[in-house]
Amino acid sequence: MGRVGVLLLNLGGPDKIEDVRPFLYNLFADPEIIRLPFPWLQSPLAWLISTLRAKRSQENYMQIGGGSPLRRITEEQAQALQDQLRQRGQDVSVYIGMRYWHPFTEEAISRIKRDQIEKLVILPLYPQFSISTSGSSFRLLEQLWEQDPVLQKIDYTVIPTWYDRPGYLAAMADLIAQEIDQFEKPEDVHVFFSAHGVPVSYVEEAGDPYQREIEECTSLIMKTLNRSNPYTLAYQSRVGPVEWLQPYTEEALEELAAEGVKNLAVVPISFVSEHIETLQEIDMEYREIAEEAGIEKFGRVPALNTHPIFIQELATMVTDALNAPSVHFSEVAHPQKRVKMYPQEGWEWGMTTSAEVWNGRVAMIGLIALAIEMLLGRGPLHAFGLLG
Numbered sequence: 001m002g003r004v005g006v007l008l009l010n011l012g013g014p015d016k017i018e019d020v021r022p023f024l025y026n027l028f029a030d031p032e033i034i035r036l037p038f039p040w041l042q043s044p045l046a047w048l049i050s051t052l053r054a055k056r057s058q059e060n061y062m063q064i065g066g067g068s069p070l071r072r073i074t075e076e077q078a079q080a081l082q083d084q085l086r087q088r089g090q091d092v093s094v095y096i097g098m099r100y101w102h103p104f105t106e107e108a109i110s111r112i113k114r115d116q117i118e119k120l121v122i123l124p125l126y127p128q129f130s131i132s133t134s135g136s137s138f139r140l141l142e143q144l145w146e147q148d149p150v151l152q153k154i155d156y157t158v159i160p161t162w163y164d165r166p167g168y169l170a171a172m173a174d175l176i177a178q179e180i181d182q183f184e185k186p187e188d189v190h191v192f193f194s195a196h197g198v199p200v201s202y203v204e205e206a207g208d209p210y211q212r213e214i215e216e217c218t219s220l221i222m223k224t225l226n227r228s229n230p231y232t233l234a235y236q237s238r239v240g241p242v243e244w245l246q247p248y249t250e251e252a253l254e255e256l257a258a259e260g261v262k263n264l265a266v267v268p269i270s271f272v273s274e275h276i277e278t279l280q281e282i283d284m285e286y287r288e289i290a291e292e293a294g295i296e297k298f299g300r301v302p303a304l305n306t307h308p309i310f311i312q313e314l315a316t317m318v319t320d321a322l323n324a325p326s327v328h329f330s331e332v333a334h335p336q337k338r339v340k341m342y343p344q345e346g347w348e349w350g351m352t353t354s355a356e357v358w359n360g361r362v363a364m365i366g367l368i369a370l371a372i373e374m375l376l377g378r379g380p381l382h383a384f385g386l387l388g
């Protein structure tokens with residue numbers, strides 16, 4: 001085998017407070033996050049949403065020290081994985097490709113080309129597949145491959161999803177057991193899985209397997225834990241006006257408290273590193289909601305980060321993938337149907353509901369843009385060079 005590389009895919013997060021707005025812009029400019037029928041609308045809308053959301057998001061990042069720990073933790077995971085593979089006699093270089101912030105996927109690809117990697121394993125750091133996460137990164141890579149004859153010479157393989165791998169389940173069960181054993185009566189603790197949500201339309205209309213994989217994953221973790229504790233699964237971090245997967249975490253917490261649950265161990269389930277949604281949303285916002293509702297002890301199971309069993313499993317996945325037939329983007333990147341963010345999204349000509357909805361939206365965007373322009377003296381019209 002020639003030079004071997006592993007490309008770890010992740011979301012990326014703002015390193016410092018000034019990065020928050022451009023990070024949000026990159027996120028909302030991704031058609032796998034907001035899909036619009038007119039591609040030309042994507043950038044202005046991303047600009048508008050990121051500008052409107054930046055202040056609130058910055059306040060949240062300020063509460064966790066002014067930036068995301070994601071880059072540091074992903075670098076630690078990459079180093080630990082490289083060490084583990086080298087201990088197993090596999091001379092492998094590990095690269096990090098973030099979707100929305102540095103080091104960007106494009107930067108990782110430049111390094112992979114510079115190092116003349118001949119065999120590449122592509123491993124998303126998302127245990128469950130979603131169109132909005134692993135799917136988005138695979139789409140980007142597929143486009144880079146299509147444009148670049150040098151990349152086309154690399155013998156690559158993709159690991160699309162790995163929520164059911166024994167080492168991952170064992171590491172999660174180990175962290176949960178450690179947390180519930182800190183309670184006075186471990187057998188009474190309610191295990192509360194909080195997964196990152198996605199809009200319902202991703203699952204129901206675009207065929208995203210995310211919800212099914214999350215449900216199977218929680219059940220497999222509980223089997224691996226092998227204790228009789230009751231458990232609940234809910235979804236956090238919804239954004240925007242559409243319906244997301246339910247139950248929502250805040251409502252499920254209040255319901256459990258109303259049922260008399262006093263001891264809770266919250267398990268972040270869809271991501272393997274600490275990040276803003278564990279450190280700020282769960283540890284601060286949801287803790288407050290739960291305690292106000294009557295939960296007496298709110299424990300939080302840490303994210304895997306560099307848990308040794310987890311790192312060993314990543315290494316095993318890489319060696320297994322090197323010995324198995326290759327899996328290509330065309331087999332994993334495409335949702336079965338078109339993603340719809342809104343029920344009326346599909347365009348139909350004529351005096352139709354969809355035309356009314358889209359006329360209304362365009363008018364709303366115009367009004368909001370005008371309001372921002374009038375309030376701030378700067379706004380989208382300046383940004384697009386329409387005003388001096």
Ligand SMILES: C=CC1=C(C)c2cc3[nH]c(cc4nc(cc5[nH]c(cc1n2)c(C)c5CCC(=O)O)C(CCC(=O)O)=C4C)c(C)c3C=C
Nearest residue numbers: 012013014033057068070130132133196198239270275276
């Ligand atoms: C598996 C995990 C994730 C899924 C699924 C996911 C979908 C998804 N996210 C947004 C919008 C935002 N996500 C943001 C941050 C963020 N998202 C994930 C993971 C998943 N997202 C992580 C790990 C992070 C944090 C990165 C960090 O800085 O530590 C943000 C920005 C933060 C904020 O302003 O709240 C937004 C916005 C959508 C719309 C979506 C599915 C369509």
Ligand SMILES: [Fe+2]
Nearest residue numbers: 011196237277
């Ligand atoms: Fe997200």
